[in-house]
Structure formats: structure tokens, C-alpha cells
Amino acid sequence: MLKTDVIIIGGGSTGCGIARDLALRGIPHCLIERYDFASGATGACHGLLHSGGRYVVNDPETAAECIAENMILRKIGEKCVEPTGGLFVRLPGDSKRYRDDFLKRCAATGIATEVLSPSRALDLVPNLNPSLEEAITVPDCSIDPFRLCMLNVTSSEKRGGVILTHHQVLDIIKKKGKCVGVKAREQTNGEIKEIRAKVIINAGGAWCDRIASLAGSRVRLSLSKGSLIIANHRLTNMVLNRLRPASDGDLLVPNEAVCLAGTTSLTVENPDDLEVHPFEVDTLTREATAMVPEFGATRLIRTYAGVRPLLSANTDDGREISRGFRIIDHKDGMLSIVGGKLTTYRLMAEKMTDTVMDIFGLKTRCKTAEVPLEGQEELSGYPLSKRLKDISDIICECELVSRHDVERVAQKVGTRHIGDIQHRTRLGMGPCQGGFCTYRALGIMQETGKMTPQESTRILKEFLQRRFKGIKPALWGDQLREEQLVESIYLGILAMEQEQ
Numbered sequence: 095m096l097k098t099d100v101i102i103i104g105g106g107s108t109g110c111g112i113a114r115d116l117a118l119r120g121i122p123h124c125l126i127e128r129y130d131f132a133s134g135a136t137g138a139c140h141g142l143l144h145s146g147g148r149y150v151v152n153d154p155e156t157a158a159e160c161i162a163e164n165m166i167l168r169k170i171g172e173k174c175v176e177p178t179g180g181l182f183v184r185l186p187g188d189s190k191r192y193r194d195d196f197l198k199r200c201a202a203t204g205i206a207t208e209v210l211s212p213s214r215a216l217d218l219v220p221n222l223n224p225s226l227e228e229a230i231t232v233p234d235c236s237i238d239p240f241r242l243c244m245l246n247v248t249s250s251e252k253r254g255g256v257i258l259t260h261h262q263v264l265d266i267i268k269k270k271g272k273c274v275g276v277k278a279r280e281q282t283n284g285e286i287k288e289i290r291a292k293v294i295i296n297a298g299g300a301w302c303d304r305i306a307s308l309a310g311s312r313v314r315l316s317l318s319k320g321s322l323i324i325a326n327h328r329l330t331n332m333v334l335n336r337l338r339p340a341s342d343g344d345l346l347v348p349n350e351a352v353c354l355a356g357t358t359s360l361t362v363e364n365p366d367d368l369e370v371h372p373f374e375v376d377t378l379t380r381e382a383t384a385m386v387p388e389f390g391a392t393r394l395i396r397t398y399a400g401v402r403p404l405l406s407a408n409t410d411d412g413r414e415i416s417r418g419f420r421i422i423d424h425k426d427g428m429l430s431i432v433g434g435k436l437t438t439y440r441l442m443a444e445k446m447t448d449t450v451m452d453i454f455g456l457k458t459r460c461k462t463a464e465v466p467l468e469g470q471e472e473l474s475g476y477p478l479s480k481r482l483k484d485i486s487d488i489i490c491e492c493e494l495v496s497r498h499d500v501e502r503v504a505q506k507v508g509t510r511h512i513g514d515i516q517h518r519t520r521l522g523m524g525p526c527q528g529g530f531c532t533y534r535a536l537g538i539m540q541e542t543g544k545m546t547p548q549e550s551t552r553i554l555k556e557f558l559q560r561r562f563k564g565i566k567p568a569l570w571g572d573q574l575r576e577e578q579l580v581e582s583i584y585l586g587i588l589a590m591e592q593e594q
């Protein structure tokens with residue numbers, strides 16, 4: 095049985111941020127995540143490090159948190175934040191009154207803006223719709239949520255934090271009405287482990303209520319599903335937002351070699367309800383094409399969805415709900431943290447760790463805003479072309495991931511699954527969506543003794559099923575042709591349909 099001071103359930107940005115803060119304040123802890131890091135909303139987001147512009151009109155408090163955290167994260171996380179800058183684009187028909195309000199509130203919140211004429215905006219983003227009325231610059235950035243989680247966890251690992259990925263919390267152990275530990279199942283072999291602690295933190299995102307109920311508590315949440323689509327080109331070097339009250343398909347975010355368009359907002363009951371509906375793909379394509387006409391002629395390579403763990407509110411419109419966060423003390427040794435944004439994860443972690451320090455009667459202050467994220471020396475940073483210097487022996491051509499990168503991650507303790515390689519190296523995240531590189535990476539995992547040939551074939555089959563689920567809603571035109579090519583490689587050359 096493992097004993098520690100604090101158990102964190104959930105390895106999204108919130109849980110990983112808390113692990114880092116506890117580590118820097120010298121508190122022993124154990125983080126438990128049922129899959130890999132960033133498997134929930136964190137890995138399903140746009141990867142937008144908000145300037146706050148998107149919330150400044152309706153939720154100025156969250157906007158103020160976003161701009162403050164944006165400035166901190168670009169300083170401490172240089173290798174996972176691409177300072178692209180952002181534009182709010184006003185198209186014909188978009189309200190001038192909203193634009194005036196937006197500018198006034200940005201000034202009051204400290205979000206730097208500049209109003210650009212259409213020609214100046216087109217100089218910055220040549221693919222913009224040439225009939226735009228104007229554009230306003232904001233300090234938005236693109237951020238890699240996977241790298242962000244890994245780097246936060248590095249600080250924890252370096253200071254003796256126990257990190258259990260691929261472990262699902264099945265039960266919370268209570269003694270005399272107090273939470274004293276958890277039972278977690280190791281996903282790969284089914285082994286049940288018992289971990290004891292003085293405080294349990296529930297950072298389970300959209301699953302917070304389910305986790306709290308294991309201890310007989312409730313966390314009231316509004317669950318809002320958002321879907322996104324990925325186009326196979328980087329059609330813009332800046333984040334593009336539509337200058338209007340938040341609605342479907344307002345955002346286009348560059349992400350290394352591709353760009354992401356999102357999002358929708360649909361209330362769901364079940365946090366595992368991640369189906370992307372054809373009408374969502376249509377809406378997102380239409381709205382992205384309104385800002386960037388070229389989007390409509392570009393191949394869509396993937397769809398995906400995530401569920402926002404929003405504070406509970408009396409409305410069916412997820413967009414009306416504050417993006418603020420709340421810490422709930424269940425008064426039985428368990429604390430839950432809900433709401434917030436990826437952008438504000440560090441602040442959320444700071445407040446949660448302050449609460450834990452109060453419980454322990456300790457005063458060590460938070461340093462996460464000053465100390466750079468550790469482990470960045472292993473990353474090439476931006477732009478993607480920096481990786482060209484390691485051009486030999488490339489395993490993933492889209493994202494320029496070398497054999498050396500794959501081997502380095504494969505050899506690490508805790509690497510068990512192809513997703514572990516993908517999240518840490520970006521292998522398979524580019525235009526081919528892993529179609530041409532996943533089997534190579536699995537071959538390396540076999541060579542390094544991480545898995546048997548039978549396991550790697552099973553994992554490859556599972557990967558192909560997941561990949562197809564994401565691609566299916568976008569299967570037409572060139573993408574359909576590409577899928578036929580991928581299918582013939584896997585079925586025709588690699589004979590994946592046969593029993594191995």
C-alpha cells in the first residue's frame with residue numbers, strides 16, 4: 095500500500111498543474127489518471143491560450159484572469175506556447191455596437207488591442223475573407239495542451255511525486271466518515287492498488303460528480319459538449335476569432351502544420367457522450383469558411399469533441415455560463431475543483447494548493463508563476479521548422495518526429511501505449527493523422543521491449559478504429575481518397591483483417 099499526503103484524481107491541465115504546485119511547495123503527492131495525461135477536455139480543446147477577448151463582454155472577471163495567466167504562461171512555458179497573436183474579425187453584418195463594447199471592455203481589463211483596416215489585416219493573414227469590415231488585434235496565443243501537462247508533471251516527478259497514468263480510481267476509502275484513500279485499477283493488467291493520503295483532490299473535470307459520488311458527495315456541473323474539426327493546412331498564422339457575441343464556429347487556431355476550427359456547445363448528460371454530429375461539421379465548416387474562404391476548399395482530416403466541466407447554472411446555453419472556477423470542500427477530506435479554462439489552469443492549481451496548505455497549517459508560498467516549466471530543454475519549440483535540424487531517420491513526416499524522439503519516449507517508465515508516444519512527441523497529429531507513422535512507432539516499441547508483437551498488433555487495430563471514428567464525419571472528396579489509400583495499406587499490404 096502506498097502512503098502519501100495528497101492524492102490528485104485526474105491528469106488534465108488542472109490535475110497536472112496541482113501536482114506541479116504541490117511539488118514546488120514540497121508536499122508529497124500521487125496523481126492518478128485513468129488513461130494518459132490530457133485525455134479529457136484538456137486534450138480535446140482548441141489549444142487557445144486566451145487573451146480574454148472572447149469573454150471580455152459577458153464575463154469580465156474570467157477575461158481578467160485569462161490575460162494575467164496568458165502573460166505568465168508565455169513567460170514560463172516558452173516551448174509550449176506559440177505567440178501567434180490573434181485577430182477579432184468583423185465581417186459584414188456583425189454588430190458595430192458589439193465591437194465598440196468589446197474595445198471599451200478590453201481597455202478596462204488591460205487587454206491590448208489595435209484596430210486594423212481590411213488591407214492591414216490581409217497583410218497579416220492573407221487568407222482572410224477580403225470583404226471583412228475590420229479586424230482587432232489581441233494577444234491570443236496557440237498552446238500545446240499535451241506538452242503543457244507533461245511539463246507540469248516533470249516538476250512533480252523530479253521531486254518524488256508518484257504519477258500513475260493508466261490507473262482508474264474505482265473507489266474512495268472512508269474511515270469514520272473521512273476520506274483516507276482510494277482504490278485504483280491498473281488498466282493494463284487489472285491489478286487493484288490501494289493508496290492512502292490525508293487529503294484527496296478531485297480534479298476529474300466533467301467526471302467530477304461521478305468521482306465525488308464514490309465518497310457519497312455530489313458536484314453539480316453543467317456539461318457542455320464542444321466539437322472541433324481539423325483542416326490539413328495551417329491556413330492562418332494567427333488565432334482568428336469572429337467579432338460577435340460568442341456563437342458556433344467562431345474560432346480558427348493554428349496548430350503546428352494544421353489548423354483547428356471550433357466549436358459548438360451542446361448540453362449533455364453524460365461526459366462520455368463525444369459523438370460529433372454531421373450538422374456540427376457543416377456548421378463549423380460554414381463558419382470557418384466565412385472567415386477564411388480557403389477553408390471550404392481544404393481537406394478536413396479529423397473531427398473530435400470534448401466536454402466542458404462548467405459550474406452549474408440555470409440555463410441550457412453553455413455559452414452563458416461563467417468560465418470561472420470553484421473549489422468545493424466536501425468537509426470529509428475531499429476537495430473538488432470545477433469550472434475554469436485551460437488558460438487559467440495555473441491559477442486554479444495555485445488556489446487549490448493554497449487550500450491544501452491551509453489544511454496542513456503550512457505557509458510555503460506559490461512559485462509556479464515565476465519558475466519556468468521544467469523539461470523544456472527536450473523540446474524544439476516553435477516554429478515547427480526547427481525540427482528540420484534533426485531530419486535524419488524521420489518516423490512521422492508531417493510533424494518531423496525522429497526515431498530518436500520516439501525511442502527516448504518509448505524507453506521512459508510509464509510508456510505503455512501508442513498514445514503515450516503521440517502525446518509526448520506529436521507523432522500522428524499532422525495531416526495524415528497517424529496513417530503512415532503509427533505502425534512504425536509501434537515497431538520501435540516492440541524493438542525496445544515495451545510490448546510483444548501480439549500486443550502491438552492489438553494496439554494498432556484499436557488505434558485504427560479510434561482514428562476512423564474521428565475521420566468518419568469528414569469523409570468526402572480528397573479525404574475519402576486518402577482514406578482509401580490508408581485502408582489499402584493496412585488491409586492490402588499489412589493484412590490487418592486477418593487473425594494474427
Ligand SMILES: Cc1cc2nc3c(=O)[nH]c(=O)nc-3n(C[C@H](O)[C@H](O)[C@H](O)COP(=O)(O)OP(=O)(O)OC[C@H]3O[C@@H](n4cnc5c(N)ncnc54)[C@H](O)[C@@H]3O)c2cc1C
Pocket residue numbers: 103104105106107108109126127128129130131132133134135136137138139140141142143144261262263264297298299300301305318319320321322356357399400401402403433434435436437438
Ligand atoms: C471543445 C472544447 C474546447 C475548449 N477550448 C479551450 C481553449 O482553447 N482554451 C482554453 O483555455 N480552454 C478551452 N476549453 C476548456 C478546457 O479544455 C477545460 O476547462 C480544461 O481542459 C479542463 O481541464 P481539467 O483538468 O479540469 O479536466 P479534464 O481535462 O477533463 O481532466 C479530467 C481527467 O480526469 C480523468 N478521470 C476521470 N475519471 C477518472 C477516474 N475515475 N480515475 C482517474 N482519472 C479519471 C479523465 O480521464 C481526465 O483526463 C475547451 C473545452 C472544450 C470541451
